[in-house]
Every structure is written in structure tokens, then in C-alpha cells.
Amino acid sequence: MRKPPIRWHILVFLAPAVLVYTAIMIIPLFNTLRLALFDEVDRTRVFVGLDNFRTLFGDPLWSDAFWNALGNNFWFFLIHMLVQNPIGILLAAILSHPRLRFAALYRTAIFVPTILSFVIVGFAWKLILSPIWGIAPGMMDAVGLDAFFLPWLGLEGTALTTLALISVWQFVGIPMMLIYAALLSIPEEILEAGECDGITGAAAFWKIKLPLILPSIGIISILTFVGNFNAFDLIYAAQGALAGPNYSTDILGTFMYRTFFGFQLQLGDPHMGSAIASAMFAIILIGVCIYLFGIQTRMRRYQF
Amino acid sequence: MSMKKLGAGLLATTILAGTVASAQDVTLTIESWRNDDLLLWQDVIIPAFEANHPGIQVEFTPSAPAEYNAVLNSKLEAGSAGDLITCRPFDASLALYEDGHLADLSDLEAMSNFSSVAQSAWQTDDGSVTFCVPMASVIHGFIYNADAFAELGLEEPTTVDEFFAVLDAIEEDGGYIPMAMGTNDQWEAATMGYNNIGPNYWRGEEGRLALIAGEQSLTDEAWVAPYRQLARWGQYLGRGFEAQTYPDSQNLFTLGRAAIYPAGSWEITGFNAQADFAMGAFPPPVPNAGDECYISDHTDIAIGLNPASPNAEAARTFLEWVGSEEFATIYANALPGFFSLSNFDVAMEDPLAQEFVSWRGECNSTIRSTYQILSRGTPNLENETWNASAQVIRGAETPEEAGQRLQDGLASWYEPQQ
Numbered sequence: 126m127r128k129p130p131i132r133w134h135i136l137v138f139l140a141p142a143v144l145v146y147t148a149i150m151i152i153p154l155f156n157t158l159r160l161a162l163f164d165e166v167d168r169t170r171v172f173v174g175l176d177n178f179r180t181l182f183g184d185p186l187w188s189d190a191f192w193n194a195l196g197n198n199f200w201f202f203l204i205h206m207l208v209q210n211p212i213g214i215l216l217a218a219i220l221s222h223p224r225l226r227f228a229a230l231y232r233t234a235i236f237v238p239t240i241l242s243f244v245i246v247g248f249a250w251k252l253i254l255s256p257i258w259g260i261a262p263g264m265m266d267a268v269g270l271d272a273f274f275l276p277w278l279g280l281e282g283t284a285l286t287t288l289a290l291i292s293v294w295q296f297v298g299i300p301m302m303l304i305y306a307a308l309l310s311i312p313e314e315i316l317e318a319g320e321c322d323g324i325t326g327a328a329a330f331w332k333i334k335l336p337l338i339l340p341s342i343g344i345i346s347i348l349t350f351v352g353n354f355n356a357f358d359l360i361y362a363a364q365g366a367l368a369g370p371n372y373s374t375d376i377l378g379t380f381m382y383r384t385f386f387g388f389q390l391q392l393g394d395p396h397m398g399s400a401i402a403s404a405m406f407a408i409i410l411i412g413v414c415i416y417l418f419g420i421q422t423r424m425r426r427y428q429f
Numbered sequence: 430m431s432m433k434k435l436g437a438g439l440l441a442t443t444i445l446a447g448t449v450a451s452a453q454d455v456t457l458t459i460e461s462w463r464n465d466d467l468l469l470w471q472d473v474i475i476p477a478f479e480a481n482h483p484g485i486q487v488e489f490t491p492s493a494p495a496e497y498n499a500v501l502n503s504k505l506e507a508g509s510a511g512d513l514i515t516c517r518p519f520d521a522s523l524a525l526y527e528d529g530h531l532a533d534l535s536d537l538e539a540m541s542n543f544s545s546v547a548q549s550a551w552q553t554d555d556g557s558v559t560f561c562v563p564m565a566s567v568i569h570g571f572i573y574n575a576d577a578f579a580e581l582g583l584e585e586p587t588t589v590d591e592f593f594a595v596l597d598a599i600e601e602d603g604g605y606i607p608m609a610m611g612t613n614d615q616w617e618a619a620t621m622g623y624n625n626i627g628p629n630y631w632r633g634e635e636g637r638l639a640l641i642a643g644e645q646s647l648t649d650e651a652w653v654a655p656y657r658q659l660a661r662w663g664q665y666l667g668r669g670f671e672a673q674t675y676p677d678s679q680n681l682f683t684l685g686r687a688a689i690y691p692a693g694s695w696e697i698t699g700f701n702a703q704a705d706f707a708m709g710a711f712p713p714p715v716p717n718a719g720d721e722c723y724i725s726d727h728t729d730i731a732i733g734l735n736p737a738s739p740n741a742e743a744a745r746t747f748l749e750w751v752g753s754e755e756f757a758t759i760y761a762n763a764l765p766g767f768f769s770l771s772n773f774d775v776a777m778e779d780p781l782a783q784e785f786v787s788w789r790g791e792c793n794s795t796i797r798s799t800y801q802i803l804s805r806g807t808p809n810l811e812n813e814t815w816n817a818s819a820q821v822i823r824g825a826e827t828p829e830e831a832g833q834r835l836q837d838g839l840a841s842w843y844e845p846q847q
Contacts, residue, residue, distance in 0.1 A: 186808055186841060255673075255674075256672055276669035279673070365615070369615050386499060391804065391812055392524060394807075
């Protein structure tokens with residue numbers, strides 16, 4: 126029997142992507158994981174095994190900050206899941222309505238913030254909500270809600286939620302677009318068949334469209350999860366690296382940044398920083414695995 | 430063959446040209462985070478130096494303040510850093526010296542023009558080696574709207590009671606926000622709050638050194654009392670101060686909407702340009718009438734030599750000049766609010782800067798309590814002080830709790846406090 130020839134073209138076509146991805150993603154990732162196992166003693170780098178992780182989880186000084194950041198991160202994620210994605214689906218459902226006028230205008234307007242820089246979004250909202258120059262106090266005053274205005278970004282109880290909602294405002298266009306595309310791909314015949322069986326209006330959405338777009342919602346959820354647990358920019362732009370007030374907006378990204386690069390008089394500690402980065406990586410990996418193996422494999426798919 | 434010859438010839442001429450050029454003309458590059466001062470260096474300081482030192486050219490190449498430490502470190506590692514390095518005070522520069530990125534400058538003649546307190550920010554812990562030439566310090570105090578004070582018939586307060594009486598009077602009048610400061614960025618609360626008023630309570634250097642030696646603790650009355658005063662500030666800061674940022678506060682003051690601004694002297698240049706009313710300044714009020722006064726006269730900026738520099742000789746010449754009276758006069762007048770650390774009696778023209786520097790004669794100078802040694806560990810005392818000061822002003826933490834928390838954090842890694 127003849128051995129099948131080696132198919133060189135596969136290697137050749139894969140090589141550029143594999144090389145680039147390895148050089149700028151895989152090697153740095155594993156180097157970070159490796160760095161987490163070292164520490165600096167007397168100006169030389171020594172292997173310390175899992176000591177950095179023992180410090181991170183065992184020493185209350187570190188673990189308190191870590192759990193605080195993780196908890197904040199979950200809250201940040203929860204707000205996105207509860208606000209951003211339902212609103213995104215709702216907007217997509219409205220946009221895909223055949224009789225809506227100016228749909229393209231709305232679609233573009235809602236999507237535009239997504240392409241703005243975090244820095245612009247952070248500063249714009251800081252100004253809007255500023256108790257001194259902002260338009261928010263004036264607008265609330267105009268409708269008689271003056272008494273309800275608070276310096277939300279400066280209060281421990283409200284700062285994180287406010288930032289999460291700003292982030293929702295910025296990114297609501299992404300679930301909207303993905304769901305919108307999924308809704309458009311549902312064939313008319315299915316909806317018409319449903320109509321023949323008496324399923325119209327809202328019922329058609331809940332019984333026909335929603336099950337068909339569930340895989341897209343799954344993808345959006347996992348994108349939101351990864352995005353939120355890697356988040357850093359907005360908090361840094363709006364609240365600075367100390368993530369005030371009183372660390373109430375500190376998420377894993379800002380915690381890692383402060384530790385890795387240092388801040389003000391605090392000198393950077395790349396080894397502890399890498400340990401935190403590794404923990405972030407593990408959390409995201411676990412989340413993605415739960416989704417891939419626990420949810421996506423059980424999701425029912427329909428082919429038209 | 431001919432190509433080879435040509436190449437060799439070119440190489441030889443380049444080397445020759447290079448050596449000739451370096452014998453005559455050396456270009457020194459300065460690394461700095463003061464990109465605000467770029468024009469000043471290019472137009473005033475460097476021409477003044479080059480006029481008397483033919484053959485040495487200087488180039489000022491600053492980077493953004495927030496990125497300076499990281500950028501500098503990577504440049505030093507890569508060997509592409511400039512000949513002269515602007516030094517942050519204390520540990521950041523000490524670490525550079527220990528890593529061999531700053532040269533020992535103890536033998537520089539100009540060093541004798543600086544007191545030991547001025548040099549302390551750029552020395553090894555035992556004080557045996559100085560590795561940067563001190564350039565300037567900043568002084569803390571309060572800048573006020575003199576027109577508003579005249580309008581309301583107020584005078585500069587000298588004691589804490591008078592200070593609060595003034596604040597009450599401004600609040601009662603209602604035309605001005607009594608004091609412009611926010612807690613959003615946190616550092617003002619610590620730098621312009623706690624470390625501004627604190628030295629009067631912990632008696633400046635005496636308390637600061639006792640804290641480093643472990644003889645006093647952050648739960649002592651002297652260290653908690655400033656927090657007690659800060660806790661009373663909250664009600665005078667205007668609505669929504671919790672979300673007020675540092676630029677917000679500066680603008681509130683320069684637009685004439687706030688009467689008093691807890692300040693660092695570096696604000697003087699900006700305020701002179703922005704404010705169209707008369708300004709005055711008073712030092713932090715003392716707890717009781719007749720108490721000795723203390724000011725935070727913080728060593729902020731210095732300049733050192735990169736040992737890897739090929740132009741060390743020229744760089745040393747420049748550093749000698751930085752330690753001279755000529756430089757001190759140029760710098761202090763070009764940048765009112767950055768005061769020379771040298772022993773020369775530098776004449777300054779800006780009245781506000783004169784007011785600030787006059788306190789050096791009336792009060793005892795000290796530096797910020799958290800900067801030397803005490804912010805080396807985790808948790809970082811400076812960062813925690815930002816947090817605690819903002820918390821206390823917001824009323825989210827009592828002064829006693831804040832002191833206890835800081836003490837616990839410090840004692841967890843700093844042996845003399847254990």
C-alpha cells in the first residue's frame with residue numbers, strides 16, 4: 126500500500142498565522158505563567174514554585190484585595206449580562222421589524238460608541254456626570270429630580286455600577302449587531318409556517334426566533350465574560366489605577382496593573398503581577414470551558 | 430576588492446569624524462518626566478549653559494510623567510537611555526542606583542551647596558553615597574482668593590480654630606465654595622490634605638524620623654489628629670466633592686468659584702496664568718496659637734548621571750553647573766513654585782512664590798512622611814494614605830480607624846514598627 130503523500134501546502138498555509146500567533150500570544154502567555162513561579166531575592170531571580178500563589182491566596186493583605194477585585198469583576202459581568210445583553214436583544218428585535226423606518230440610522234448610532242476609545246468614553250461620561258460642570262445635574266434639575274442627583278462616580282456604593290452601565294452604553298451595539306444578523310438569517314418560511322399555526326407577534330419571537338438565536342446569545346455571553354474579566358481601560362481612564370473610592374471599582378485588570386507595573390511610590394513586582402495574571406487566565410479558562418463543554422455541546426442547532 | 434576598500438575607507442572616515450566630533454562637540458541627552466518644562470529647557474536653561482560651555486550641547490527629551498519610570502527602566506535595560514537622568518525622590522532612584530543605572534556623585538564639588546536634608550532624597554539609607562544633584566522642592570500650604578477675602582472681610586488664619594472660623598464665614602456668605610478639593614483622584618487628600626497639615630501635629634522631622642525609627646506609631650495622637658481635622662473638611666468642599674477631580678478643583682479655584690485651595694507650590698505658574706483675581710497664600714494653620722509651625726518642603730526633583738554614558742566628563746560638567754547659583758536662579762524664576770534646594774539665597778520675582786519660600790524662615794521644613802523607607806513594602810503606605818485620607822474626608826472611616834488600619838498595614842512588613 127502506498128503511503129499518502131505529505132500535504133505540504135497545509136503546513137505552508139498555516140505557517141504564517143501559527144508563527145505570528147506563537148510569537149506574540151503563546152510565548153508571552155507561557156512566559157507570564159513561568160514568571161509567576163519566580164521571585165526576586167537579593168537582585169537575582171529565583172525559582173519559588175507556587176509561593177507567589179500561596180501569598181496571593183493565603184496572605185490576607187493580598188487575598189482580601191484579590192477577592193475584592195474578583196467580586197467586583199463578577200458584579201461588573203452580572204450588570205452586563207442583565208442589562209447589556211437583554212437590551213441588545215431587544216434593540217435587535219425592534220430593528221429587524223420590517224416596518225421600522227430609519228433602521229439603518231438607529232443601527233449606526235447605537236453602534237458608534239463601540240468604536241470609540243475607552244479614554245474618550247471615560248472622560249466624556251466623567252464630564253456628563255460631573256457634579257460641577259456636568260449636564261446630568263442640570264437635566265435632572267429640569268425635570269424636578271434634583272434631589273436624586275448624586276456624585277455617583279465618587280460614592281463607594283454606586284461607582285462600580287455606574288461604570289458598568291457606562292460600559293454597557295458603550296458596548297450594547299455588539300450584541301445588537303450579532304443578534305440582528307442572527308434574526309435576519311431566520312427564513313421567512315418558518316415564520317410564515319408559524320403564522321399558519323396561529324403564532325404571531327410576541328409569541329413568534331418567544332417561540333420561534335428566540336430558540337433560533339440561542340447559539341448567538343451563547344457566543345455573546347462568552348464574549349462578554351472574556352471581555353469583562355480582561356477589562357481595565359475604562360476603570361483606569363475614569364478612576365485611575367487606585368480604582369477609588371476605597372477600591373470599590375478595583376477589578377482584576379487594575380489590580381494586576383498596579384502590582385505588575387507599580388504605582389506612585391509602589392515599585393512594580395512582575396512576579397506577583399504574573400501570579401495575578403495567571404489567576405485571571407485560569408478564571409477565564411474555566412469560564413470558557415464551562416461554556417464550551419457544559420452549554421454549547423448541549424445546545425440544539427437547527428439547520429434551514 | 431574595490432568595494433571592500435571603499436567600505437574600509439568609509440568606516441575609517443566615520444570613526445575619525447566621530448572621534449574628532451566628540452573631542453569638540455558632545456551632545457548630552459536628558460531623560461525627564463517634566464514635559465511641561467520642555468520650552469523652558471530649550472529656550473532658557475540650555476542656552477544659558479551652552480553659552481559658557483562651548484563644545485557641549487544639551488538635548489532635553491522628556492516623556493509623559495505617568496510613563497516615565499517604566500520608559501526609563503526599559504531604556505536603561507536596553508542601553509539606549511540618555512546621559513543625564515532626572516531623578517524621582519527616594520526609592521525609585523535608589524533602586525536605579527543599586528542596579529548600577531546611576532553613578533555615585535558624592536565627589537561632585539557642587540554637592541557642598543546642598544544641605545543633608547536636601548540630599549536625603551537621593552542618598553543610600555546610610556547617607557554615604559549621593560547619586561543625584563538636587564534641583565527643586567515643592568512647598569505645601571493654602572492659596573486663597575485675596576479678592577474674596579477682602580470682600581468678606583477675612584484675614585489669613587494662623588490657628589486651626591481661625592481656619593475653621595474663616596471657612597464658616599465663607600460658607601455662611603454662600604457666594605463661594607469655601608474650599609476646592611475633591612476625593613475622586615485621592616492623592617490630593619493625602620498630599621494636599623494629610624501631608625500638608627500633618628507636620629504641625631507630628632512636629633515635622635522629629636515625628637517623621639521617630640516613625641521611621643519605630644518610636645512613634647500611626648495610632649499616636651500626633652498622627653491621628655490630622656485625620657481629625659480632615660474629617661471636618663468634608664462639609665466645606667462643595668456639593669459632589671466625592672466625584673470632583675484634581676483639574677475640577679483647579680478650575681473651581683481659578684474661575685473664582687472657590688475661596689481657598691489646599692495647594693502645592695507647583696500650582697503657582699498655572700494659577701498665575703488662569704486666575705484674574707489677586708491671590709495670597711498662608712502656611713498650614715497651627716493647632717494652638719503660638720505653636721511652632723512646620724511646613725512640608727518636599728524634595729521633588731534631582732538629576733543624575735547614567736554610568737553607561739560615553740560622555741561622562743561633559744555630563745559631570747553639566748551637573749556641576751546644575752549645582753551652581755546661576756542654575757538655581759534661572760530655574761527658580763522660570764518655574765515659580767519649584768524652589769531651589771541649594772544653600773544659595775536665590776532672589777525670586779513672583780510674589781506668591783516669595784510668600785511660599787518665606788515660610789522656610791518662619792517654620793521648620795520637613796518632607797512628606799510616607800516617602801522615605803516607609804513605602805517600600807506591601808501594603809504600600811503612600812497608596813494607603815491616599816485611600817485613608819479620602820475615606821476620612823468622605824466620612825466613610827473614622828480618624829481612629831484610619832490610623833489603626835495604616836498602622837496594621839505598616840507593622841505587617843516594617844520591622845521597627847512590629
